[in-house]
Structure formats: C-alpha cells, structure tokens
Amino acid sequence: MNAERWIHICVDMQRMFNEETPWQVDWMATISDQVVEVASRFPDRTIFTRFVPPHSPAEMPGMWRPYYEKWPMMTATRLDPGLINLLPPLQRLVPPARVLDKRTYSPWLSGKLESLLAHQDIGTVVVTGGETDVCVLATALGAIDLGYRVILLKDAVCSSVDQTHNAALDLLGNRFSVQLEIATTDEWLAQARA
Numbered sequence: 001m002n003a004e005r006w007i008h009i010c011v012d013m014q015r016m017f018n019e020e021t022p023w024q025v026d027w028m029a030t031i032s033d034q035v036v037e038v039a040s041r042f043p044d045r046t047i048f049t050r051f052v053p054p055h056s057p058a059e060m061p062g063m064w065r066p067y068y069e070k071w072p073m074m075t076a077t078r079l080d081p082g083l084i085n086l087l088p089p090l091q092r093l094v095p096p097a098r099v100l101d102k103r104t105y106s107p108w109l110s111g112k113l114e115s116l117l118a119h120q121d122i123g124t125v126v127v128t129g130g131e132t133d134v135c136v137l138a139t140a141l142g143a144i145d146l147g148y149r150v151i152l153l154k155d156a157v158c159s160s161v162d163q164t165h166n167a168a169l170d171l172l173g174n175r176f177s178v179q180l181e182i183a184t185t186d187e188w189l190a191q192a193r194a
Contacts, residue, residue, distance in 0.1 A: 006192075007047060008047070008125075009128075010047070010128050010129045013028065013129050013130065014086055015084070016083035021073075021079075022071065022073060023074060027165075028130055034128070034185040035129065037189070038128055038189070048097060048098070050102070051103075053068065053076050100112060106142050107135075108146065117148075126153065127150060128156035133161065133167065150176075150179060150180040155185050157169075
C-alpha cells in the first residue's frame with residue numbers, strides 16, 4: 001500500500017451511540033477494540049467524523065425536520081453535550097487525529113473532507129465505525145462517487161440492526177467490488193504502512 005495515499009475515516013464512534021440513549025448501538029462496544037487498534041496505530045492518518053444534532057428540528061432543512069421531531073430528546077437542547085464526544089480511548093488520540101463534525105449521514109456534503117483529502121493526495125480511504133447501514137454506507141458510497149478506493153474493515157463496523165448490517169456488507173462487497181474491498185482489521189493491519 002502506498003504510504004502517502006491512504007487515510008482512516010472513523011465514522012461516528014461517539015458516546016451517544018455507545019451509551020444508553022434511544023440511538024444506542026449495542027454492537028459498538030464489540031467493535032471498539034478493533035477501531036481503537038487502527039486509530040491508535042495511525043492517529044495522524046485518522047479522521048473521526050461526529051454526527052452533531054441541531055438545537056431544534058427547525059434548524060434543519062426538508063425531511064430532517066420530521067426526523068428530529070421524531071427524536072426531540074436527541075437534539076442539542078435536550079441531549080447531554082458530552083454525549084456528542086468520541087469514545088474516551090479515541091478522544092485521547094485528538095490531536096494528531098482530526099475531527100470532522102457533520103449534520104447529515106454523509107461526511108462529504110460540506111466539501112471539507114474532500115478538500116482535505118485532495119490536499120494530501122489521498123487515493124484510498126479505510127472505513128470503520130457505525131452504523132454500517134447508515135453513516136458508514138453514506139461514507140463509503142460518497143468516497144466511491146469521488147473516485148477513492150475504499151477498504152471497509154468488516155469487524156470494525158457495526159449497526160443496531162443485524163439484518164441491515166449484513167445486507168449493507170453484502171451490497172457493498174458485491175455491487176461495488178471494483179471500487180471497494182472488504183477486509184478484517186487483522187488482514188488490513190498486516191499489510192498497512194504508516
């Protein structure tokens with residue numbers, strides 16, 4: 001792997017998804033060791049995305065308003081602000097790891113991530129985090145659309161719904177096999193270089 005051309009995008013490994021909230025993802029605790037291993041080995045090549053809810057549904061456009069009307073307890077006015085933070089073992093890696101906040105499932109919409117990667121001449125993104133069938137899927141598909149090679153670490157991604165987690169892995173691995181590779185953390189670490 002060309003040492004100058006890859007970056008690790010760790011998707012939404014935040015306390016609000018790991019702790020007891022309506023959005024808790026039980027599997028997050030199971031994958032956290034693998035995610036911490038990758039990010040700890042390469043903190044200077046890691047970008048953590050954080051899903052940051054608005055203060056109120058009215059701040060969001062279109063169908064995001066009814067989404068947050070369904071989940072008012074997860075808006076910033078009602079949610080403990082500390083729950084937006086990364087899991088503590090990951091938070092300790094910032095800096096040199098970087099944090100990119102986003103308001104939608106995809107980290108690509110603002111253009112900040114694409115600009116950052118273009119300035120570093122990145123060609124490959126390694127994806128970990130949650131949820132496989134929501135924000136991880138949006139991250140991977142956006143990267144594919146922008147021409148990046150994507151490596152998804154299947155034992156370092158999770159969802160709150162096993163069936164759609166498995167379906168997302170099947171979809172990505174089968175339909176996008178030219179642009180996306182699925183590997184285990186150990187397989188990828190065995191050939192990764194800083």
